Amino acid sequence: MIKIGVVGGTGYTGVELLRLLAQHAQVELIAITSRGEAGMPVSQMFPSLRGRVDIPFTDPAKSPLTDCDLVFFATPNGIAMGQAQALLDAGVRVIDLAADFRLKDIAVWEKWYGMSHVSPALVAEAVYGLPEVNRAQIRNARLVANPGCYPTATQLGLLPLVESGCVDIGHLIADTKSGVSGAGRKAEVGSLFAEAADNFKAYGVPGHRHLPEISERLGIAAGKPVGLTFVPHLTPLIRGIHATLYARITRDEDFQRLFEQRYADEPFVDVLPPGAHPETRSVRAANICRIAIHRPQGGDTLVVLSVIDNLVKGASGQAVQNMNIMMGLDEKQGLDQIPVLP
Amino acid sequence: MIKIGVVGGTGYTGVELLRLLAQHAQVELIAITSRGEAGMPVSQMFPSLRGRVDIPFTDPAKSPLTDCDLVFFATPNGIAMGQAQALLDAGVRVIDLAADFRLKDIAVWEKWYGMSHVSPALVAEAVYGLPEVNRAQIRNARLVANPGCYPTATQLGLLPLVESGCVDIGHLIADTKSGVSGAGRKAEVGSLFAEAADNFKAYGVPGHRHLPEISERLGIAAGKPVGLTFVPHLTPLIRGIHATLYARITRDEDFQRLFEQRYADEPFVDVLPPGAHPETRSVRAANICRIAIHRPQGGDTLVVLSVIDNLVKGASGQAVQNMNIMMGLDEKQGLDQIPVLP
């Protein structure tokens, strides 16, 4: 059994990671840390885990993290960058679900995240954990930066276009919508039920942290800088991201076939038949991205629809997928849950 | 008192019209028709109206519609076009909340609505009831075509740009999101709570009936054809439309000022300060459109955010606004409800 630790298990990506790991046949969870909740049984905070996760939260300082084969950081931004090196030095591999190692450009990172980066060397080493792009490097990585939720849905929807160079990459548009769990299990007025239910709004239009992440990765895929207008919205879902992506066609293609070929061997990307409209609930609680391609009225604007569960393919499921790749397991191990519909 | 009739009062635009008319000081509701529910007190179907609307639904054939000063059609598409002429002949003015008279191009209408139009002459006569564009003509109109919900939010968000010619009108994008009441009070599986709650999806991407309506009207505003990509989405709201509009800038402007000047005298359009993100709940149950203008990262793509309540400014409230204009009343009469938040 592979020994696993989780740093910071009290948020939504934490509890989702526990749900997935507890159903994974080849791992053993040996530590879940929480400074604030040390001593409390995990299943007391999350009764959904009663009988399935039997250990308590432990203080990070007293937790056997260096005995683990792999440690997940399900912490706020800025934590993993201070703690990863020690674990790596102890031979533990690390997957960070936060943003600490997602951007290669440290100056850009520091500007958007408002802090100084304390581990620039690890930024250079870290592999961006989007398996559909970096599977080979993930396999051998010591440190994986798990992608953001919007970036996962957006990149998977745009990659075939950007890689093949058939659209104007200077003017991409990503109109994205997220459920409220994307804001985390933090007590904030804007995430209250009475604020977010029966309400829809855009936010962060002047700039959102996922913009530089998407731009950098798409730029790498294209081999040159891309221009992206990124508009996130908050919608009254618990889980789910829907990305509606617009690109101006510069070279005609069989776009449906382009996507089908690009993802033919991908176990967690499902290209829907022509004319389809993926629903977020069709991926609820499962590690899958479903995509549909439209060319309305045969014009020169392509519309790509891409949906994921932000807590699964957009966070914890993708982290388990990366773990499977790193540990040489079947990539689908522990990730075969069927979406919950209705 | 102005005598009012409502044809088809059992849907959501119908009950919303009744809510507004019952609070209007200068009208008297003398008939609400429903073939299926004739005889049933209106307040039995809609207990929210107990003590406020005391008449029953009546059979259309037996209803005193020709005694009215003005009749609203809150009926499915295709009804008003068969009945409006007789009312007009009797001196009754008519507002159709459905789509029968919205498109001037009858061939286009017949293609999108899948039926033959039986009153082409009235199409020519009808005035498109967007007061922010056609106030003067509405005043004298016998027949007003009340705009669709998406078209209202989209046009109000794009009109200043299209009229001033400062953006590429060949490649406009309207990414729009609607609450489920927009689908009407019809028993359809797709509108069930267990289908539409905790779910988000695009629909009608290959083509939606509001596309030709918006295109035709924006084309009239621009003086030449516009190109529009229109992608509607269903979001788990009861009420509310959020239009996120994208336009490529072709001539620099003070866009904030452009919008503020365009709508300076409009009682029901509120241009928010720079940097704002309008929420649908900020207009819930009220006849108002709130708009914000963004130019992310100072690039060449303009983003306009426009919200309305689809049942009020997107339907029944706008119909009452048109009625006020037609009848020479204060345009704001009966429309001073403050949005319900939270």
Place this chain on the structure above:
Amino acid sequence: MIKIGVVGGTGYTGVELLRLLAQHAQVELIAITSRGEAGMPVSQMFPSLRGRVDIPFTDPAKSPLTDCDLVFFATPNGIAMGQAQALLDAGVRVIDLAADFRLKDIAVWEKWYGMSHVSPALVAEAVYGLPEVNRAQIRNARLVANPGCYPTATQLGLLPLVESGCVDIGHLIADTKSGVSGAGRKAEVGSLFAEAADNFKAYGVPGHRHLPEISERLGIAAGKPVGLTFVPHLTPLIRGIHATLYARITRDEDFQRLFEQRYADEPFVDVLPPGAHPETRSVRAANICRIAIHRPQGGDTLVVLSVIDNLVKGASGQAVQNMNIMMGLDEKQGLDQIPVLP
């Protein structure tokens, strides 16, 4: 115009009070205080009030509260008891929307609210502001304790039974369900959308603060102590309370008629016809309580269904109703909003 002040206008009862007062023809809002938000325009925090409430929040110490005819406290528990006396001394009448003056038994109050009461004399003076019971005393009161939300729905549903003595008052059961706005606009994990949506739970079964309030008032109505089992639940509504009340019949009656007669002259209590099931949305955003009475299978257990909007008849609407009574205005003034349905 009556001069009104609001202490603590940043919560849900505060913004609801502003919505109602701004539509009231005979009052003038001269101060809204907030220590934390002093200087911010009210309509910046609550864009729904743009163009309708034009004053900023002000520091309590610098606010002209003593110039008011009446001041509402929309503050957390424990604030009004420290400030009311000074206002009363200045001739200002006071309505407290919190719990400071709701219980006559100070020892009980201190036990449930976990603090010492600093104004016992005012507790004795304060009138419990349920107009359906205390209208005459409210009229002349200097200080009114506005009832809690659960207590309003529960008392209105049980009063005719308790007053007439036809049920076993030693074993009343109130199974009550509240929307999430009842928890206030406070940043708490349990009230997050991702916690409270698509979820239903009981809470406070061992004891809830509204239990002693209901018990004390029903005991006064009965002339002897009552026994009450009170189980509140949290349900994914923004607004609304549904009380399902059970009482064992001890003397046969025409219960429908009993309720109709008890509330015959009440403008804000609506007894539905036999067989009805009131929905919370039938009172959404309006100051009304709707009640239905059932005797399933003709047995000896009576079931009363009672619904209110917790922010209106359960808080701010009732407060305005009390203000109207205190000020000698038409009791319905400013409270004629029709419920918003759907």
Place this chain on the structure above:
Amino acid sequence: MIKIGVVGGTGYTGVELLRLLAQHAQVELIAITSRGEAGMPVSQMFPSLRGRVDIPFTDPAKSPLTDCDLVFFATPNGIAMGQAQALLDAGVRVIDLAADFRLKDIAVWEKWYGMSHVSPALVAEAVYGLPEVNRAQIRNARLVANPGCYPTATQLGLLPLVESGCVDIGHLIADTKSGVSGAGRKAEVGSLFAEAADNFKAYGVPGHRHLPEISERLGIAAGKPVGLTFVPHLTPLIRGIHATLYARITRDEDFQRLFEQRYADEPFVDVLPPGAHPETRSVRAANICRIAIHRPQGGDTLVVLSVIDNLVKGASGQAVQNMNIMMGLDEKQGLDQIPVLP
């Protein structure tokens, strides 16, 4: 592999059954019938099943149901009673998820379901499929009547009390709340999102079909008739039932211990520690019932809180549990999904 057929796979219990069966290691789904959708791939109607259920719906008449080891009826009431005998004659075992065989008293059944029963002999033979009561008989049953959703939550919450005779069984109260999926995937106005969202109501207070089912089974458990007041409510959940149960104590007991002992060996009933409040989301998408016992203020009224997912332990999960028992499999096989939270 055990060969399974499903009659009527287009409703919510049908698709949930498919989700569970597709994750079950020892069964093979060989037929899903639907008269209306014959020929359509199952995964076209339910995209959540893409890649997991690869067969199409087939016409019942042409489906190899008699080749199955076991057939589930996920049909409306009244279908299974006409078709079960032929399958049983062919040696196929049958589980009916509808109500056809739930009541032993045929006269009562005919009164509540409004039709004549065509298979009285099978009613006598059928075993009521609540494993916590009838496990031994289920093992050998040819025909199992899968319990209703409310009856499952209510019986599991009341059985220890009724069996031990420590409460007044003449005056039990079940105040129950259900998510909207309980109404099925039927196009009905009352189940529309715009009707059921942000709304709470009781329904069927004069009488609901689950009342006689609960009464009959509790009566069998008690050895004498019980008196039950049963009030169901509709709450804006997709999935979930919360039963709040009230009983008057007639003999003192350690009630917590009573429940723990009664369910000590039950894999799918979880008695929570004292003071707990089970949430519906703690069982979402999983085959489990969680129960808490309260005795507020030490009085003589006991309050039991019982939650299930109406589509799992309240329908399809319980059906799979029954199948496991009938087929001699591990009762937990295919039912180890961890609840999805948030």
